[in-house]
Amino acid sequence: MSRLIVISNRVSPPTGDGPGNQGGLAVALSAALRESSGIWFGWSGEETETFTGHINFQRSYGVTTATIDLEAQDVEEYYNGYANCTLWPLFHNRLDLAEFERGFAGGYARVNDRLAETVAPLIEDSDLIWVHDYHLMLLGRNLRARGVKNRIGFFLHIPWPPARLLESLPGHGELFDAMLDFDVIGFQSENWRDSFIEYVQGHTDATIDQNGIVSLGDRQAQIIVCPIGIDFTEFHQAAHGEVARESCRRMKRSANGRTMIVGVDRLDYSKGLPERFLGYERLLGSRPDLHGQLFLLQIAPPSREQVRSYQQIRATLDSLSGRINGEFADAEWVPLRYINKGYPRDALAGIYRASRIGLITPLCDGMNLVAKEYVAAQDPEDPGVLILSQFAGAARQLTDALIVNPHSPDELAEAIDRALRMTKKERKERWHSLMANIRDEDVRWWQECFAKALAGSPV
CATH class of the missing domain: 3.40.50.2000 (Glycogen Phosphorylase B;)
Incomplete structure (x- = not known):
């Protein structure tokens, strides 16, 4: 060659x-x-x-x-x-x-x-x-x-x-x-x-x-x-390795029986994080029966910190996360865990596996490989649900995800509610279809x- x-x-x-x-x-x-x-x-x-x-x-x-x-x-x-x-x-x-x-x-x-x-x-x-x-x-x-x-x-x-x-x-x-x-x-x-x-x-x-x-x-x-x-073979191997298994065990212990929703994004205004927080807030406001039953883990390592617009998005998210937790949290439950640091990909694989919902809702994204990694990390017998923005390039391939308009807090709240109610049979059917694409077009x-x-x- x-x-x-x-x-x-x-x-x-x-x-x-x-x-x-x-x-x-x-x-x-x-x-x-x-x-x-x-x-x-x-x-x-x-x-x-x-x-x-x-x-x-x-x-x-x-x-x-x-x-x-x-x-x-x-x-x-x-x-x-x-x-x-x-x-x-x-x-x-x-x-x-x-x-x-x-x-x-x-x-x-x-x-x-x-x-x-x-x-x-x-x-x-x-x-x-x-x-x-x-x-x-x-x-x-x-x-x-x-x-x-x-x-x-x-x-x-x-x-x-x-x-x-x-x-x-x-x-x-x-x-x-x-x-x-x-x-x-x-x-x-x-x-x-x-x-x-x-x-x-x-x-x-x-x-x-x-x-x-x-x-x-x-x-x-x-x-x-x-x-x-994604590199399907390598990531699949990592998702079944000891680091991922231990990461999954730790997250399940930390969840203490609560349902975990996860988002993993570089801290960037294109990722739709304020809109995601607002959609989650809309769900909490409309479904008081869910209080204490679930939480959103948002991992957002900072980037380009010398650029003014990135400083602004961080300040916005700090304010929103504080407001949501201040309004809804109690002494035993924090609805939003917002973290500004990165994790190794094998540790992330375990976090993905421990979560019931992957919330990937960029406002505009060339592809978004986190969506594919989330699916690849799931337990085939009890897979989670991918909620994916229609404005991510991945939405053209991953059509069996729950596709949403990330600008609409109502649509985001409804998608999370649907994912929480989804039967295991439907979750497995959707997951198998998503995995076929991720495996074949790696x-x-x-x-x-x-x-x-x-x-x-x-x-």
Whole structure:
């Protein structure tokens, strides 16, 4: 097979931490890189006083990584600025939070160019290049400018926004035009692909045919839908390991006979956490007979704490959780356990297994692998119920979940009530259907699907 060059904002080499404790993306890419003797290139996460282009090569568990350090200004403008204060909110339908600073856009262009300049000498004629996510949307163009003629693919892990939102981005036409220097562009769901097509048809001179080939001048890019999955084998093994079993036992002891609802999300405004808390509050207000009988465990490790909007969402959740517990708790029962720290994935598997309901209700999400992990961790003889937002990419695959509109507190409260009343027979039927998809379309299926398109084979 051709050698694979993976390029992403951050590099996640194998760690040997045991099954289930490395992200599914890292597992899949690491396997592909080992098979092809490839290289994983990107930012180290470290800063340097002056950018030199020095590459730090390392080899870990058969995977070669190549990382560079960035200047503090690069990190502020490219990563904290354009990626996380401009593109992330815009692509998650939060135009009100997007910051359009010219310096941010300049830093984004500069870092994409620096990455291209640094990685280009490592690329051999037969290599396949796979670029990941919204941080690096200009990279294909910058590589072409340096004479790279290889097949280059791009996968967007987050949503592609509706055209009416994207057109609010200064330079949106240039950003789109640069993407046509990729040979393959992959999306998590039909929704995001259709938004891309809407933009192509309404805002560009490009054409698109029935096979998903976008053409503009002498350039062509194939667009595909290729939803990412979990590493089913590894996660299933972790979910049945001793760490997960002990975690499950501890949670059941802690529940003390009460029904547990669980949510696990990075602390981010796209995850719908305030709306989730309000829906749960609506349930408690309308069903006093449930008081003392259940609790919501919300695990929300903080992220991007230097970004103002993330500070605001944390303050909002602190206030809401305090209000809900203040109104409904008593000396023997706390209805909402809100935790701002992360847990290893094998420990989370045990928490998922101990819960009757998985509450996964983002306002906008490219995929959401927590939903898939929740299902994979369940006891086949007594599975829990997945409540899933219609605005998560996973909702297109996991159709036997209880699909809800996360903006509606009444709909959330009704879904929780339905899940609590659901018979074991229905829970098992839904779980079997969900598991079939999660098992068959796992992360390796995703990686092979995209690699096939990148190699030029029909998908």
